[in-house]
Amino acid sequence: MKPIIELRNVSKKIRNKQIIDNLSFKVMAGEVLGFLGPNGAGKTTTIRMITGLMKVSSGEIIINGTNLKQDFEKAISQIGAIVENPELYKFLTGYENLMQAARLYKGVTKEKINQVVEMVGLKDHIHNKVKTYSLGMRQRLGIALCLLHDPKVLILDEPTNGLDPAGIKEIRHYLRKLAHENNLAILVSSHLLSEMEMMCDRIAIIQNGKLVNIQRVKEEEVKTRPYFIQVDKITSALNILQDAGYEANPHEHGIEVYLEKKQVPEIIQQFVQQNILIYEVKVISKSLEDRFLEITNDKAVTSHA
Amino acid sequence: MLNLVKNESVKLLKRPSTYIMIALIVVGTILFGFLTQWLHSNSKNDSNNDWKQGLQQDIELYEQEYENTNEEWYKNWMESQIAINQYRIENDIPPSYVDYSMWSFIDESSLMITFVGLFVIIIASGIVANEYSRGTIKMLLVKPYKRWKILLSKYITVILSLLFLLAILFITAAITGALFFGLGDTNAVYLTYENGQVIEQSLLLYLIKLYVLSSVSTLLLATMAFMISAVFRTSGLAVGISIFLLLVGPIITSNLANHFEWTKYTLFANTDLMQYLEGTVLMDGMTLEFSLVILAIHLILFLAISFYLFNKRDVSA
Ligand SMILES: Nc1ncnc2c1ncn2[C@@H]1O[C@H](COP(=O)(O)OP(=O)(O)OP(=O)(O)O)[C@@H](O)[C@H]1O
Ligand SMILES: [Mg+2]
Numbered sequence: 001m002k003p004i005i006e007l008r009n010v011s012k013k014i015r016n017k018q019i020i021d022n023l024s025f026k027v028m029a030g031e032v033l034g035f036l037g038p039n040g041a042g043k044t045t046t047i048r049m050i051t052g053l054m055k056v057s058s059g060e061i062i063i064n065g066t067n068l069k070q071d072f073e074k075a076i077s078q079i080g081a082i083v084e085n086p087e088l089y090k091f092l093t094g095y096e097n098l099m100q101a102a103r104l105y106k107g108v109t110k111e112k113i114n115q116v117v118e119m120v121g122l123k124d125h126i127h128n129k130v131k132t133y134s135l136g137m138r139q140r141l142g143i144a145l146c147l148l149h150d151p152k153v154l155i156l157d158e159p160t161n162g163l164d165p166a167g168i169k170e171i172r173h174y175l176r177k178l179a180h181e182n183n184l185a186i187l188v189s190s191h192l193l194s195e196m197e198m199m200c201d202r203i204a205i206i207q208n209g210k211l212v213n214i215q216r217v218k219e220e221e222v223k224t225r226p227y228f229i230q231v232d233k234i235t236s237a238l239n240i241l242q243d244a245g246y247e248a249n250p251h252e253h254g255i256e257v258y259l260e261k262k263q264v265p266e267i268i269q270q271f272v273q274q275n276i277l278i279y280e281v282k283v284i285s286k287s288l289e290d291r292f293l294e295i296t297n298d299k300a301v302t303s304h305a
Numbered sequence: 306m307l308n309l310v311k312n313e314s315v316k317l318l319k320r321p322s323t324y325i326m327i328a329l330i331v332v333g334t335i336l337f338g339f340l341t342q343w344l345h346s347n348s349k350n351d352s353n354n355d356w357k358q359g360l361q362q363d364i365e366l367y368e369q370e371y372e373n374t375n376e377e378w379y380k381n382w383m384e385s386q387i388a389i390n391q392y393r394i395e396n397d398i399p400p401s402y403v404d405y406s407m408w409s410f411i412d413e414s415s416l417m418i419t420f421v422g423l424f425v426i427i428i429a430s431g432i433v434a435n436e437y438s439r440g441t442i443k444m445l446l447v448k449p450y451k452r453w454k455i456l457l458s459k460y461i462t463v464i465l466s467l468l469f470l471l472a473i474l475f476i477t478a479a480i481t482g483a484l485f486f487g488l489g490d491t492n493a494v495y496l497t498y499e500n501g502q503v504i505e506q507s508l509l510l511y512l513i514k515l516y517v518l519s520s521v522s523t524l525l526l527a528t529m530a531f532m533i534s535a536v537f538r539t540s541g542l543a544v545g546i547s548i549f550l551l552l553v554g555p556i557i558t559s560n561l562a563n564h565f566e567w568t569k570y571t572l573f574a575n576t577d578l579m580q581y582l583e584g585t586v587l588m589d590g591m592t593l594e595f596s597l598v599i600l601a602i603h604l605i606l607f608l609a610i611s612f613y614l615f616n617k618r619d620v621s622a
Contacts, residue, residue, distance in 0.1 A: 052447065053621070054620065073451060076448070079447065083443045087440035087442075096319070101444075103308040105448075105449065145444070
């Protein structure tokens with residue numbers, strides 16, 4: 001895997017206000033990276049810089065090996081993007097909107113246009129004026145517009161904005177499919193964590209223009225995880241674990257210990273041999289949600305202080 | 306680049322407002338034809354048979370005036386009129402009102418170029434600003450074209466729409482004129498007075514020149530509207546200022562011209578290139594080359610500001 005989008009120490013100042021502060025991250029081919037942050041965190045601003053709508057104050061943006069600033073046309077031709085809402089020409093039909101875009105890229109064939117129309121399920125309405133479209137249909141047309149030229153990169157700012165649950169599910173399905181089957185690098189932003197968790201492979205949390213955390217959504221990848229074990233003899237249980245070299249601490253009515261999955265039965269066996277009664281064993285999963293709330297609350301407190 | 310211009314043209318041609326503009330030009334010209342015919346049928350009686358006598362009377366009138374006035378431009382104008390009238394009498398070339406035809410009507414319809422100007426200013430004011438107000442600018446700027454190319458394609462489209470509307474006016478005037486007043490003399494000539502000599506020109510060529518040169522002020526104002534809308538990203542202000550100047554600019558300028566020498570460096574003193582075709586200039590020391598230089602400076606300034614800001618600014622609409 002190689003990075004398709006790469007931000008290196010990107011900063012943005014608008015009228016002496018630091019909107020984005022030294023942001024660096026990469027999006028690989030074949031992955032969906034979620035860009036998560038509360039309102040005003042700087043998600044849209046970052047996306048505007050990646051799409052060339054805003055210029056960076058400092059730092060570099062590399063798209064598939066091409067520096068955006070040095071060769072704008074080459075870099076941008078590999079991107080399909082919707083910044084905020086898909087803005088369409090309402091007095092044109094869906095098809096005419098697609099033609100507007102098709103004319104501006106090399107090698108977009110009629111078949112390709114029909115194929116994307118089919119894919120987003122707009123076949124029956126494509127010759128109607130866009131002003132007659134529902135919000136969901138506009139989002140679909142927006143996605144079709146982005147995919148016409150087979151981009152390497154897809155950037156969507158709040159793509160599920162205004163969609164019903166079925167629509168959200170469908171978008172999720174497209175995006176995962178495009179990343180995993182067509183090997184696109186996809187960046188989506190949102191301030192809804194639950195949505196991101198289902199859609200993304202990794203999530204980057206941004207707050208006040210700074211990257212605070214970036215992590216995989218699937219926790220299986222993490223080797224050791226914290227387990228809570230409720231026992232009757234806390235001290236002897238702790239001693240056994242600490243002697244065996246585990247990182248263990250007392251917890252309310254039990255202990256907290258970092259284990260790999262395959263170590264769990266071994267530990268239980270040992271406890272049973274030592275006549276320690278086990279009432280409960282469970283993973284203490286610090287969910288992304290906890291982390292997100294933790295981060296945003298912390299920051300909210302500090303920013304009020 | 307060609308595809309960018311094509312996209313812009315499609316966007317214009319799919320708007321109802323464009324068709325309203327075309328319809329207004331066509332209908333306006335036809336109404337003007339009716340009006341002209343009505344005026345002519347009313348004045349048929351004052352026979353034009355003795356047009357030579359009429360011209361001779363004019364000459365005598367001008368000669369008297371000539372003695373009584375000190376206005377330099379007025380003297381020049383009368384001098385040219387006297388020369389042309391004499392040439393007509395000597396060479397038996399009647400003035401256009403004697404044999405009113407399609408040609409004369411096309412000539413008079415050039416008054417309608419102000420309408421064309423109005424419409425082109427509206428187009429120029431909207432072509433950038435509308436993308437901002439619709440938000441579509443974001444979709445446009447993420448296409449693989451540098452910003453200056455996108456702006457240039459829009460400017461080219463403004464010029465094309467000016468030429469297109471002018472052609473519509475010219476053709477409508479020709480058809481209306483031919484239907485109402487007949488084809489007239491196809492070899493008709495147009496007389497001008499240059500460097501103390503009367504010169505014969507092809508009438509068709511003269512009329513095309515007339516239309517193109519009359520549109521120079523429109524082009525400059527449309528460019529100014531284009532600049533204002535690129536700077537402020539809204540069309541209202543651009544339409545307002547430009548149309549105001551289109552209508553009152555020339556009046557203000559000719560008033561100023563009587564008092565201040567510097568007026569000749571202003572835009573409106575130079576937009577009327579017809580003054581050189583007709584051999585009568587607004588102020589002393591003005592030549593075609595001088596006006597072209599002043600116009601070019603304005604044009605370059607307007608475009609430089611537009612392109613500089615359009616390139617540089619962040620888009621957060
Ligand atoms: N053109 C601008 N001028 C000044 N400040 C701006 C401008 N654009 C954005 N900002 C500020 O930058 C910060 C980040 O805004 P941005 O739109 O990137 O947030 P966001 O993460 O997309 O938020 P949301 O979830 O509400 O869409 C905000 O504090 C905003 O006020
Ligand atoms: Mg946003």
